[in-house]
Amino acid sequence: MSLNSFIPVAAARRFALPLLLTTALIAPQLASSAAAAPVTIENCGRTLTFEHPPERVVSVGQSSTEILYLLGLADKVAGTAVWLGPVLKGYEAINAKVPRLADNDPSFESVVSRKPQLVTTQFEWQIGPKGVVGTPQQFADLGIPVYTSPADCQGKDNAGAGDGLRTAAFDMGLIYREIDDMARIFDVKDRGDKLIAELKAREEAARKKIAGYGGKVSAVFWFSSSQMKADPYVAGRRGAPAYIMATLGIRNVIETDEEWPTIGWETIARANPTVIVAGKMDRRRYPADDITAKLAFLKSDPVTSLMPAVKADRIVELDAQAMNPTIRTIDGIEALAEAVDKARLSE
């Protein structure tokens, strides 16, 4: 007597669906390990198809580069550009071996001379319809596909001059999407899933840490200022800081839609944020880029020195990279949660 005859019909039906799902999950892995099926990615209005995982990639943009490193793909990176600060901790030695084409904008020829099979760009400002390095079409003409960070094309209008206007709020989902796309293109889906799961877990842990403070804390994110005492660039409602604050249940005292509007200290002082988050960066274009200059200003200006957040020293120093839509936005979530928790702001 076979085993089958003992199983009632209803039970057989109950087993059928999970069995099917399992097959569906296993099937693509089998297929990819055989390196047969081409990978197709929808990216920023373009469809990219890869017969094989690329062997050489040039990444224009620090966050794009760091995502590749995190996925263990450093040996495939044939060149990098647009560096805003030091590479992610722990990747210094790996990064030192990778040719850096330019600290800032690389030239079109320096990118293509690396013979990349893929170019990734963090910002359309560099590679996009009006990119200073080139347009995706220029690269396509040479048979090089361009992958654009979804964080810079979804919910963002880059038609005007400059660094674009965010039309919808930034969401970490866009960064997870980029990680997933890269993992699929390079056929390392398991590493991608693991990385995304880790980042999500960190996000959730930080959120839980200060979950009890709901709605009681407000903040302002100060990136820099064009002149030391002039109206500062602060975070509006749609950038990465807004996502950080929304995740943690912290209210942004700035209510404009622009990503980095200039708002007067008058408005900020009267809005009385519980916490001031000040950007720390290696860039030295404006005197206010320097975190010590920022702190000195806050403590010496006739008005800001009177703000309760300054008097009680509730100033959080945060790496400016965490204030931009990157994988490091998670660092920002953790750092701010830590600071709020430490200051015991619930009391």
Added chain:
Amino acid sequence: MTPALILRRAGAGALALALLILAVAAGAALGETAIPLSTVAATVAQKLWGAATSVDAIDAGIVWNYRIARALMAAACGMALAVSGAVLQSLLRNPLADPYLLGISAGASTGAVSVAVLGLGGGALSLTSGALAGALLAFALVAFLAWRAGRGAASVILAGIAGSQLFNALTSFVVAKAATADQARGILFWLLGNLSGTRWPDVTVAVPAALIGTAVCVAHARALDAFAFGTDSAASLGVPVRRVQVTLVLAAAAMTAVMVGFVGSIGFVGLVVPHVARMFVGVRHGALLPASAVAGAVFMIAADVLSRVVVQGQVLPIGVMTALVGAPIFAVILVHRRIDR
């Protein structure tokens, strides 16, 4: 002087003073956030006469250290630009002359951009001092060119155009070579004028600079009147032509350079305000220069107040405001003058 004339002058002076005080009061009362008039009045009473009040320290700080300092900076700037414009229009006998004709704005931009983008001075130089240095350098070049090109108003104008073009090209070169979008935006904001960084220490330099520069120009009012009929006529009237020309151009250049260093280049004030003033008080410089000074100050404060309140939650560059208001006024004057004649 007849009693009637004294009375008229006193009346004009009182009117000018009242307008200025009214403008500064508006600058103190209006801003990005709403502060009640009573708080504004109490703050001023406390700071000026030591009156005991219970206003919030932050509100008081905003009114006194931000808004009033800013209004006085705007006044100094408007005064300096308008007086410089009036002097240059007469001296060069060109109704289109304005202080930036001397290459000062272009030079200041180059100086500021070099500091901001190239990191010239290694952080020791501020944007203000970089701009001032650039302005003086550009003016020196224009002055040298004009001097080598020979006498006459046309050579100054042509030298100014050449110098401005050169320095504008240098600015574009620096920006295109090194700046990212973020920087370019910050620099653009500064180029269009920005009063938001004004604090009292700046005011204590800018206001005396504007007053001294204006006084020097007013002291040469009669000589300027004589220039209306050309340098030869002026010389025949006993005016030391060369000395007066050099003194006045230097006064205008120095005043403008200081202002551009503090707040960036703000267009239209130096061009338009003297024409408006001429409509009201005529062409005699004894009246025209003081009238330009007051009108420039009031116009600039008004433009600054508008720039803060016209778009909710956002501050427009003041240069945008002066051009938006100034250009239509200029158009009206043009049309009216034609009808009058």
